[in-house]
Amino acid sequence: MGGSSSKVFISFRGADVRENFLSHLFSALERKKIKTFKDENLKRGEEITSSLVEIIKKSEISIVIFSQDYPYSPWCLDELFTILERKKKKKQLVVPIFYKVDPSDVQEVKGNYGSAIAQYNQHPQFRDKVNKWKLALTEISNLAGFYSLDSQYRPEAKLIDEVVKYVAVKLKDNESMIVAAVTAGATAGAIAGGGC
Numbered sequence: 001m002g003g004s005s006s007k008v009f010i011s012f013r014g015a016d017v018r019e020n021f022l023s024h025l026f027s028a029l030e031r032k033k034i035k036t037f038k039d040e041n042l043k044r045g046e047e048i049t050s051s052l053v054e055i056i057k058k059s060e061i062s063i064v065i066f067s068q069d070y071p072y073s074p075w076c077l078d079e080l081f082t083i084l085e086r087k088k089k090k091k092q093l094v095v096p097i098f099y100k101v102d103p104s105d106v107q108e109v110k111g112n113y114g115s116a117i118a119q120y121n122q123h124p125q126f127r128d129k130v131n132k133w134k135l136a137l138t139e140i141s142n143l144a145g146f147y148s149l150d151s152q153y154r155p156e157a158k159l160i161d162e163v164v165k166y167v168a169v170k171l172k173d174n175e176s177m178i179v180a181a182v183t184a185g186a187t188a189g190a191i192a193g194g195g196c
Contacts, residue, residue, distance in 0.1 A: 006037035007171055009059035011079045016067035021099055021148075021156060025063075028164045034171065056082050061167055062092060064140055066106050067099045071116035074126060077133040084136040093170055096145030097163065106141035109134050 008029060012022055029036045037055055056062065062083045070076050086092040098106065105111035117134060120126040146153060146163055153159035 006035045006055060006058070007060045008034055008036040008167060009056050009062045009083075010036060010065065011062060011076060011083060012065040013067050013070040013073050013076050016069045017065055017099055021160075022065065024156070025065075025160050025163065028160050029167065032164055032168050034164070034167060052079070053082055057086055057090075060093065061095060061170060062086070063095045063097060063163070063167070065097045065099050066101055066103075066141065068101055068112050070101075071113045071137070072119075074120070074129070077129070077136065080140060081129075081132045081136040084139055087140075094140055094143055095163065095167065096140055096143055097159075098141075098145065098147045098149075100148055102149075103141060103145075103147060106137055109137055113137060 010022065010026070012018070014022075026036060037059065056079065064080060064083065083092070083094055087094050096103075096106075102111065105113050108114075109117055117130060117137075120130050120133070146159060148156065148159055153162060
């Protein structure tokens with residue numbers, strides 16, 4: 001990772017979580033010195049920007065906060081599809097958080113998630129994206145994640161603590177694997193190189 005790259009990218013729908021859950025999660029990650037990017041400072045538009053795609057690609061972990069209004073943002077759904085592509089191509093770790101939504105609503109694209117997709121189907125500018133968005137919703141929501149309404153994660157502070165611990169361990173595991181690969185390469189080079 002380059003010095004200015006974020007290790008964690010957070011995909012979220014602002015109105016649902018910005019002032020409460022997200023602000024606490026972001027602060028907890030910062031306290032653990034985990035460099036985290038959240039997209040709230042980017043200019044909103046219909047299409048996901050190329051700079052945001054690069055930020056997602058350079059992140060080691062993406063956290064997706066599925067909330068009630070998440071599917072009503074084409075921006076969020078474009079982010080989600082980009083995250084899915086990154087997971088498939090580069091094995092980026094994706095951590096879904098189901099914030100006050102039933103995971104099955106996301107997995108089966110029903111409830112608010114089904115309503116949003118049905119609305120997009122009515123608009124010609126989104127029709128070519130709907131199947132990609134449904135695929136991303138289904139695949140990402142079927143990953144092991146965190147469910148805010150699960151009694152083991154009450155109060156919310158406990159959920160945030162568990163997410164931060166999980167992310168910290170996964171980042172440490174990634175760093176250990178990189179160090180091990182570099183060390184193994186250096187050892188192999190020293191043995192094979194013979195001395196220049």
